[in-house]
Structures are given as C-alpha cells and as structure tokens.
Amino acid sequence: MFELDGLEVSGVSVGGVASCIDLPALKVCVDVGVILDRTVARDVVLITHAHADHLGSLVQHVAQRGLRGMPPATYVVPPGIEEDVEALLEVWRRLDGGELAANIRPLPPGEPLSLRPDLQVTPFQTAHRVPSQGYLFERVCKRLSDSLAGANRAEIKARREAGELIHQATREPILAITGDTSIDGLVAHPEVMAAPRLVVEATFLDDRVTPERAAAFGHIHLDELAALADRLTCEHLLINHVSARHSPSEARRLVEERLPAELAARTQVMVSRIRPSAG
Numbered sequence: 001m002f003e004l005d006g007l008e009v010s011g012v013s014v015g016g017v018a019s020c021i022d023l024p025a026l027k028v029c030v031d032v033g034v035i036l037d038r039t040v041a042r043d044v045v046l047i048t049h050a051h052a053d054h055l056g057s058l059v060q061h062v063a064q065r066g067l068r069g070m071p072p073a074t075y076v077v078p079p080g081i082e083e084d085v086e087a088l089l090e091v092w093r094r095l096d097g098g099e100l101a102a103n104i105r106p107l108p109p110g111e112p113l114s115l116r117p118d119l120q121v122t123p124f125q126t127a128h129r130v131p132s133q134g135y136l137f138e139r140v141c142k143r144l145s146d147s148l149a150g151a152n153r154a155e156i157k158a159r160r161e162a163g164e165l166i167h168q169a170t171r172e173p174i175l176a177i178t179g180d181t182s183i184d185g186l187v188a189h190p191e192v193m194a195a196p197r198l199v200v201e202a203t204f205l206d207d208r209v210t211p212e213r214a215a216a217f218g219h220i221h222l223d224e225l226a227a228l229a230d231r232l233t234c235e236h237l238l239i240n241h242v243s244a245r246h247s248p249s250e251a252r253r254l255v256e257e258r259l260p261a262e263l264a265a266r267t268q269v270m271v272s273r274i275r276p277s278a279g
C-alpha cells in the first residue's frame, strides 16, 4: 500500500503478469488483471487496455459480484473494444450458465465521467500496441460565478430566481494513471505530467532492454523518465508495471540510481511478489 499525499494507492502490478490498481478513497479500481478481495466491491472499474495482464480476470470480477449479491459493475473501456469485451462475456455466459451481468461502457479520451458530485475521471489517449488510455481524476468544486463577485445575498437570490446560473464548476487534478504506454503517450499530456500524483508505468529499468526496444513494445524505460525529470512536475510519482525480471529490491535500487536525485526523492515503486512460474 502506498500513500501519495494522503491518498491510498494499492494493488498489484507486474508487467506482463497482472495489474490491478485500487483507489479505495475514490471507490474505483484500474484494470482487472487479477482481482483482489476488496476490489470486488468497486462499482466502477476503469480498463486501460485489453492485454491479458490488465483484463484477464474480468469474468472473475463479474462473477464474484453476482455471487455476493452486488449490482453489476460498470467497466469503462477504450472505445472500439466494447463489442469484443461483450462477446467475451457472452461466451462465458454460455460456458458458465450464469447471468454474469456487467455494464460495458466505452468512454472516449477527453470525455469526463462523473464518479461523485465532487469527483470526475477523464480518459487520455496513450500509445500502446492496442487501443489504450490512461485516466485523469479531478476534484470538482462549485463556486460562485465570477459575474457575481462582490454581489450581496439579495442580488444573488434575485439573479438565481431570474434563471441565471449562479455557480460555476472548477476542476482540480488529483491523480493520473497512465496504464501501459510508450513515453510518447505521456509526453503528449502536460496536464498528466503535472498532476499532483502520477502513477506511471516503467516496465524496463536497466540495460537488458534498451529504451528503443521498450518503445517498440509500447512501454516506458526508466531512463526515459530520468530524461523527462524537469517536465515531470508531479509532486508524487509512483512507478508500476515493472517487469518480473526485476526483483523488488533490484527495482528500488535501479530507480534510486538511475533517476536524478530530485526526482528519485519524490518517487516510489510498486513492486509485487507475483512472478511467472517459468521464471
């Protein structure tokens, strides 16, 4: 479990093996490469892309909710894959004989989805080998319209009764999660690099895979984050999706060694003990 300035981020994320990031305070999780006991309770699941390490446990999530008498969850997916995801569930319904009820909801980049009156999430386009998107979470605050600045209560009341909108919404980024992407999918979004908390993938951390190879796989190399340090103005960086070739201690050491000290000081690494059985 990680705490990024008071916001809990937990879960599992090992590149190519399984990824599920849980955000308990926001009551959502991102990806279902594996399900964790408490992520079954998440009514909204945000899917970054359909690789098996991110979507492979979808049917388990759907089935567990049914077993526990919970209403169907909403699974937000990148546009264009919804029919295939529906078809996948349809095959499972045939095999399973159960209802396996789920709401599959495509949501295009740039279109916000309200999670609560004070919280919204907006997908942003990333660059991977299949349709993919990350998610930017923003707090929504209502405040008095600029046009009413300095107005007294009676005037505000009169203008509201006349049908004028007296409030305007402001949005304040709180967290961004990239999912799998090459560095291009991050650099294209200054607002993501500036989010106060940024969960970013870095699958490859040392010279065994070069940044060029990482880009060809649609992934980020740690050296690319190091080169981007000045533009990564997030206050807290959480690296995830580290390849299983790196042990947890090695991953922490490489991040410490290869990131500029100033960036390393605000960076944490999500490492998990799940490893492929073939090593």
Ligand SMILES: [Zn+2]
Residues within 6 Å of the ligand: 015, 016, 017, 019, 051, 053, 054, 180, 241
């Ligand atoms: Zn992945």
Ligand SMILES: [Zn+2]
Residues within 6 Å of the ligand: 049, 051, 128, 180
């Ligand atoms: Zn992937």
